């Protein structure tokens with residue numbers, strides 16, 4: 001078993017300093033840092049087998065194609081999908097949701113409803129608004145309680161015969177709330193609605209099993225789980241994906257093209273027009289290998305412990321107000337401090353080498369519902385340590401002296 | 404506060420703490436904008452903090468009233484006002500504000516990627532100066 005304390009040395013960037021202080025990276029919900037093995041895998045790809053995929057009869061193309069399909073198989077295995085053709089490479093969560101929204105267009109008509117919640121990231125709101133504009137369907141949002149959880153009564157009240165799709169985040173990026181998606185998926189299916197889960201904040205924390213979860217679509221990004229930016233995956237049930245029209249047209253996604261008409265390639269290629277992000281896929285695969293090589297259960301418990309420590313330390317500081325007290329929380333803490341704006345504290349923490357996020361976290365409807373202009377958000381990953389919590393708490397205490 | 408006083412004060416700061424305390428104090432001394440002037444038309448939206456700006460030509464000079472919801476941004480506004488307040492539009496158009504912020508080692512706060520609205524505010528003041536000239 002790997003030594004738990006050695007994890008941070010796998011991440012070269014964590015050795016750097018910022019504004020003369022050691023880097024305390026607590027913006028992991030925005031993007032995680034990358035282990036050396038991921039960086040090396042990308043470099044190795046460009047140095048040894050860079051070629052376009054699925055297109056040529058030469059050795060490099062074979063190796064690149066194999067690496068890309070290998071990464072797809074790793075993703076399938078990671079999330080427990082039944083078949084590898086259910087895994088579509090995307091640019092990330094955002095593109096995955098937009099793909100579904102675009103391809104579902106013809107299935108929606110005026111009077112149909114799409115049910116989201118008030119805690120969604122803008123990327124799980126705006127694509128549906130665009131779909132509503134195209135189709136005449138209506139976007140409905142389930143309420144969020146003051147504790148920052150989905151109001152289940154309200155959700156069930158708004159879920160009805162008109163609901164054609166339920167789109168909910170697995171974990172809130174702004175508050176860390178873990179949503180009871182099994183219950184929501186079941187309830188949606190009972191009403192005959194399709195389901196999409198925004199898993200951007202969940203894949204790095206939970207073992208997923210698509211066969212058990214039974215959602216129709218699940219979207220996530222590699223860069224929030226130690227992989228590179230610019231690549232992600234959309235899981236979709238094969239029978240649904242088979243029925244849907246393509247998202248974009250171009251090379252790779254076709255079987256035969258004539259000016260009179262085109263037949264499309266089989267899954268998953270039907271949804272992967274153009275040259276894909278091959279280096280990204282290689283890095284994504286390496287990130288999964290990295291995660292799989294770790295004692296994940298032990299690391300998760302440690303991370304949980306760390307978040308609990310950070311919560312209790314922050315709560316002890318006079319003037320700190322935790323925003324959102326969900327029953328089940330992933331590694332995200334949102335808070336405000338009396339006497340100053342979130343932006344002031346973000347700037348003063350940055351001066352001390354502590355990287356947090358401030359603002360609305362791309363969840364303006366949630367901020368509106370909670371009655372706050374924005375928050376300070378500290379988010380943790382498996383390489384963070386109690387020393388990072390100390391520096392956060394000390395940084396906050398020091399910043400309070402300024403305002 | 405006069406620009407020269409600000410420059411002199413900054414010349415003495417060694418620690419970032421002193422500099423940011425000074426900026427925050429400048430912000431605290433900045434007069435608040437009337438609530439009535441904090442209307443959408445005067446809002447310069449930043450991603451993280453908001454800035455309100457009212458400009459007026461008084462006897463050929465640009466008079467500015469600016470406010471923000473964040474202390475540090477207010478302090479930076481006070482520095483910008485020290486350079487711009489009640490100056491002829493032509494002087495505002497040519498003033499090297501980036502040079503000033505670089506000299507004070509605050510340039511990154513004027514960066515458009517910081518999302519605090521200051522860069523957009525400076526652009527708007529310059530446009531007004533352009534129109535008035």
Ligand SMILES: Cc1ncc(COP(=O)(O)O)c(C=O)c1O
Pocket residue numbers: 029030091092093094095121123124169171172173198200201221362
């Ligand atoms: C909950 C949630 N959904 C969607 C996204 C969008 O992910 P990406 O920007 O990688 O497409 C994010 C990340 O910012 C997120 O946290």
